Amino acid sequence: MPETLFTNISQLVTPAPGVQRGAAMGDLSVIPDAALLVSGGRVQWVGPRAEAPGMVQEHDLGGVAVVPGLVDPHTHSIWAGDRLADFEARVQGVPYEEILARGGGIRSSMRATGAASVNELVALARPRLHTLRASGATTIEVKSGYGLDFRAEVRMLEAVRRLRRELFVMPTLLIHVPPTEGRTDYVRAVCEELIPEVASSGLAETVDVFCEKEAFTVEETRQIFVAARANELDFKLHADQFHAIGGTELACELGALSVDHLEASGPAQIAALAASNTVATILPGVTLHLGLPAAPGRALIDAGAAVAVGTDLNPGSSPVFSVQLALALAVRLNRLTPAEALTACTVNAAAALGLGDRAALAPGQRADFLALHSADWRDLAYTLGANPVRDVWMDGRHV
Ligand code: NIG
Numbered sequence: 001m002p003e004t005l006f007t008n009i010s011q012l013v014t015p016a017p018g019v020q021r022g023a024a025m026g027d028l029s030v031i032p033d034a035a036l037l038v039s040g041g042r043v044q045w046v047g048p049r050a051e052a053p054g055m056v057q058e059h060d061l062g063g064v065a066v067v068p069g070l071v072d073p074h075t076h077s078i079w080a081g082d083r084l085a086d087f088e089a090r091v092q093g094v095p096y097e098e099i100l101a102r103g104g105g106i107r108s109s110m111r112a113t114g115a116a117s118v119n120e121l122v123a124l125a126r127p128r129l130h131t132l133r134a135s136g137a138t139t140i141e142v143k144s145g146y147g148l149d150f151r152a153e154v155r156m157l158e159a160v161r162r163l164r165r166e167l168f169v170m171p172t173l174l175i176h177v178p179p180t181e182g183r184t185d186y187v188r189a190v191c192e193e194l195i196p197e198v199a200s201s202g203l204a205e206t207v208d209v210f211c212e213k214e215a216f217t218v219e220e221t222r223q224i225f226v227a228a229r230a231n232e233l234d235f236k237l238h239a240d241q242f243h244a245i246g247g248t249e250l251a252c253e254l255g256a257l258s259v260d261h262l263e264a265s266g267p268a269q270i271a272a273l274a275a276s277n278t279v280a281t282i283l284p285g286v287t288l289h290l291g292l293p294a295a296p297g298r299a300l301i302d303a304g305a306a307v308a309v310g311t312d313l314n315p316g317s318s319p320v321f322s323v324q325l326a327l328a329l330a331v332r333l334n335r336l337t338p339a340e341a342l343t344a345c346t347v348n349a350a351a352a353l354g355l356g357d358r359a360a361l362a363p364g365q366r367a368d369f370l371a372l373h374s375a376d377w378r379d380l381a382y383t384l385g386a387n388p389v390r391d392v393w394m395d396g397r398h399v
């Protein structure tokens with residue numbers, strides 16, 4: 001791959017590489033009239049245009065702002081069927097948890113997804129993932145979790161593996177809701193059969209659990225995390241979405257990569273996250289779509305936690321197909337500043353996936369970056385309902 005010098009960049013805006021906590025989340029580097037040198041799919045150099053190396057092929061970006069490619073650390077992009085009837089019921093007052101308790105909600109997505117082939121799942125997920133990428137996501141996490149039955153879980157992860165050839169997707173095994181009968185045996189089989197199978201086949205490197213009154217208990221979550229660790233897998237958690245039942249504290253104690261949702265988190269959960277290396281991932285699309293309280297993004301940052309933002313793209317709680325929209329909503333709903341929101345959607349989201357090689361424009365990082373339509377990067381946090389991202393590069397390639 002030849003060296004290319006990207007020029008005519010009104011502002012090159014980036015956080016420093018690696019996870020950023022607390023007040024450091026607001027520290028961005030903003031270089032006016034910048035240039036970006038890319039070689040072999042990596043960033044070689046960034047700086048003012050006037051100081052750029054000469055004698056290299058140039059690519060004129062037309063006077064717009066450049067930011068790192070965004071990372072979406074939490075999606076359920078693979079599902080079959082739809083939740084349109086749930087949506088209609090919910091907006092007329094039936095709560096999400098009640099729909100789930102009645103056997104609808106996630107369980108209805110499980111029935112449809114469990115009946116689909118790998119080919120069908122790939123065909124359903126592909127356009128969703130391309131839409132996310134066009135919104136700025138150059139790395140996207142994708143969970144299983146609509147399988148219930150283990151063969152269906154494995155089919156979901158095989159679909160993610162197939163999509164890996166065309167997009168940068170990170171697979172996660174999600175243990176989502178227990179069966180209505182035999183949950184003790186189910187958790188045992190997850191720990192003794194499914195997790196070892198997924199680990200040995202390399203289908204996922206991370207295990208996630210939905211820890212909630214209508215899903216798994218804290219004790220069941222602990223068993224699943226212990227099994228993940230014994231199989232050398234990372235783990236993360238859906239916690240405090242409706243009730244703070246102790247999942248966040250457990251995840252921080254055991255060293256989870258991230259705890260996600262946090263709409264019902266209070267001072268104890270905020271303190272646990274701030275005192276740990278676990279990333280606090282907030283999902284403002286859920287607040288918007290389910291009308292839940294907003295996760296305490298502002299309080300988490302003020303307490304010193306590392307906050308990330310994701311879309312949580314899924315049919316039930318967050319039909320948000322844009323990582324840029326998630327960023328923009330975090331500013332309105334969770335009271336992040338635009339600078340903090342960019343950090344939350346770049347290096348901190350990468351850290352939530354255990355990745356330190358991307359999402360900052362600094363030498364040695366992957367050359368994943370976005371050219372906006374605007375000369376001012378803040379349009380990324382400002383725009384609602386249109387796409388401020390003009391062009392996307394992954395590994396130095398225009399996609
Ligand atoms: O992250 N809360 C649990 N899981 C998903 C929702 C999945 C669904 O409703 O289908 C979430 O919100």
Ligand code: FE
Binds near residue numbers: 074075076238312314
């Ligand atoms: Fe989720």
